[in-house]
Amino acid sequence: MNGAIARTGVLRALGAMSGTSLDGVDAAVVETDGITISAFGPSGYRAYLPEERAILRAGLGRWQGAEVELAGDVVDVAHFEALRRFEGIDLVGFHGQTLAHDPRGHGTLQVGDGAALAEALGLPVVWDFRSQDVRMGGEGAPLAPFFHFACAKWMGATAPLAFLNLGGVGNLTWIDPSQPAPEVPGALLAFDTGPANAPVNDLMSARLGLEMDAGGALAAQGTVAEGMLEEFLAARFFARMPPKSLDRNDFAFASKLVEPLGDADAAATLTAMSAAAVARGMEHCPQPPARVLVTGGGRRNPVLMRMLAAGLDCPVEPVEAAGLDGDMLEAQAFAYLAVRVARGLPTSCPGTTGVRAAVGGGIVSVPGA
Numbered sequence: 001m002n003g004a005i006a007r008t009g010v011l012r013a014l015g016a017m018s019g020t021s022l023d024g025v026d027a028a029v030v031e032t033d034g035i036t037i038s039a040f041g042p043s044g045y046r047a048y049l050p051e052e053r054a055i056l057r058a059g060l061g062r063w064q065g066a067e068v069e070l071a072g073d074v075v076d077v078a079h080f081e082a083l084r085r086f087e088g089i090d091l092v093g094f095h096g097q098t099l100a101h102d103p104r105g106h107g108t109l110q111v112g113d114g115a116a117l118a119e120a121l122g123l124p125v126v127w128d129f130r131s132q133d134v135r136m137g138g139e140g141a142p143l144a145p146f147f148h149f150a151c152a153k154w155m156g157a158t159a160p161l162a163f164l165n166l167g168g169v170g171n172l173t174w175i176d177p178s179q180p181a182p183e184v185p186g187a188l189l190a191f192d193t194g195p196a197n198a199p200v201n202d203l204m205s206a207r208l209g210l211e212m213d214a215g216g217a218l219a220a221q222g223t224v225a226e227g228m229l230e231e232f233l234a235a236r237f238f239a240r241m242p243p244k245s246l247d248r249n250d251f252a253f254a255s256k257l258v259e260p261l262g263d264a265d266a267a268a269t270l271t272a273m274s275a276a277a278v279a280r281g282m283e284h285c286p287q288p289p290a291r292v293l294v295t296g297g298g299r300r301n302p303v304l305m306r307m308l309a310a311g312l313d314c315p316v317e318p319v320e321a322a323g324l325d326g327d328m329l330e331a332q333a334f335a336y337l338a339v340r341v342a343r344g345l346p347t348s349c350p351g352t353t354g355v356r357a358a359v360g361g362g363i364v365s366v367p368g369a
């Protein structure tokens with residue numbers, strides 16, 4: 001199907017996400033009518049080349065100018081390459097790359113041209129998912145929670161549970177799966193918890209020229225500086241009632257705090273900060289979840305996972321324990337959300353972004369329009 005999007009029935013949607021860690025483009029297929037997940041399909045990954053990553057990095061925190069234009073070009077090319085391999089697709093959900101996020105001020109900026117991608121792929125593309133939520137007073141993030149709700153239904157969950165995404169930034173979705181729909185008050189509470197991997201990645205890059213603390217190996221050798229951890233937890237952000245969202249570098253002060261420490265102690269302390277931020281966030285949830293399902297790259301860090309489990313009163317497991325794919329959950333989320341946008345269904349609500357009322361977002365670009 002190239003033109004119009006069917007108004008009813010199950011669609012085969014291809015979602016694409018380029019996250020805050022700037023590693024690459026995740027792409028994944030979901031079959032859904034916008035409410036129920038019928039099936040998960042194939043997935044793929046297109047890594048950014050080092051020079052592309054440098055261009056994206058130069059665009060971070062900017063709202064306009066040559067750096068933003070160049071970053072947009074990188075995003076467009078990488079997504080075309082990531083997405084053109086898929087077949088039998090009805091529509092695409094294209095998140096783009098967040099360069100800057102300031103919902104109370106400038107707004108939110110995801111670069112990538114959905115209209116151009118629609119022409120290049122010959123498929124309808126849903127994009128610019130966050131702006132409408134911000135215009136309606138919301139944080140514009142996180143948006144995965146409506147998908148998490150559908151996943152909880154897909155799993156057959158009956159007790160409240162939480163999804164925790166540990167990317168550059170952490171975000172938590174608390175779900176009452178007994179509710180009939182995600183926008184029903186009390187069904188969802190979602191918010192960014194604090195920094196997750198970004199500060200440790202930045203430390204590894206600045207001090208050792210490495211991308212990450214693989215396996216938490218460096219953190220495992222260090223000792224947590226408890227005083228610094230307390231100072232970190234005193235930040236106003238943690239006391240703020242959710243919903244709330246963060247820009248990748250909003251916690252730059254945490255990186256500054258650990259500057260006097262040796263490499264291992266700094267890595268241990270930054271890792272402990274990410275875990276402690278989640279535990280603090282959990283205090284805002286209406287009731288303790290029966291389990292926490294962890295998605296995103298942070299689930300591969302056993303030190304972070306151990307620290308999380310120590311701070312929470314329930315099982316903390318990778319989403320694979322529930323039959324989901326933790327590398328692709330965000331790409332799948334934007335596939336699912338694309339169908340919701342195409343069908344006029346909401347993608348956020350007061351419990352997920354603080355928006356005034358449940359709202360859909362996104363632009364639908366159809367090739368040849």
Ligand SMILES: Nc1ncnc2c1ncn2[C@@H]1O[C@H](COP(=O)(O)OP(=O)(O)OP(=O)(O)O)[C@@H](O)[C@H]1O
Nearest residue numbers: 019020021167168169197214215296297298300301
């Ligand atoms: N084996 C590993 N050991 C330790 N950390 C890891 C490992 N694998 C991935 N990570 C961490 O996870 C990060 C990537 O996570 P992910 O792909 O979920 O981020 P993202 O999707 O870009 O971010 P966001 O969800 O914030 O947009 C890496 O940069 C690294 O910090």
Ligand SMILES: CC(=O)N[C@H]1[C@@H]2OC[C@@H](O2)[C@@H](O)[C@@H]1O[C@H](C)C(=O)O
Nearest residue numbers: 020098101141142143144169171330
């Ligand atoms: C503004 C923005 O791009 N935020 C991302 C980022 O990465 C994780 C966290 O911060 C979350 O708020 C969001 O992404 C996920 C996919 C979301 O919207 O649910």
